[in-house]
Amino acid sequence: MWQTVEFGGAHEGRPGVLLADGTEPKPVYFDTGSSGHMHQSSDWWIYDGTLRAPLATHLRASCACGWRGESHYRLDWDQVDRRSPDLFDTTGLEEDWDQHIQDVEARATPLPEDLATLIEQIEQRLGNLAGDAPLAALRAISRLEHIITDAGRRAAFHAEADAGDGSAIGPGLGLPEREARQRLLRYTLHH
Template structure:
């Protein structure tokens, strides 16, 4: 789930991730069967390194308009509860995105 402010419908925000080399990974694709459609996700928690996925080392705020937060926040995968990913603290990226909207 992303972040949204009513008056800024084109500025949907979410947690973005960075790899150890500082690059932003593309979407992760999930093969759900024998069909031709593959589900894709850019949710921060899919970059945990499992099942040959890339491992994110940090997070930052990101917006649908292309804005990316300058501040990064380390991800401690040992502290991420796989059953309740929303319990992990993503307040830093959220605050940075909110500041971006204040600037807009």
């Protein structure tokens, strides 16, 4: 699975599969026999044609947001180590997903350059401080949490007001609309 810090699970990428007819199969269910719960999986290596799973012929990048890569990569099952399928080279798929993430970032509201630089500096400084002076790092983190809570509440309020005409918030945050609304709610619920 591939993720970015900013988008997390909303844009979690993974190898997806296609069947010979070009369709994307549904998850495979496994009966463990011990309860009414059936385990399901959509991991690409499950679709090897065994245990009633359909046989995948191609891989393509996929994202939790619903995006699917245009490039299809032929899947040669003779090249897959069934004991360690995670060692199979999915570099091309990840590169396709990386391009999708770059496209999402390009459509999102840009951060002011000076703020982006400052955030990077704070991240580096806190990382170093955590090892060198952990109590000082914790004091700084406490102050940042307060700043984030206060500014987050105000930003969420103004974003809601700006979107009062029904315009979508998601694209500006680079998120599907549902996740964007949850993010706003998270900030408005902090007291």
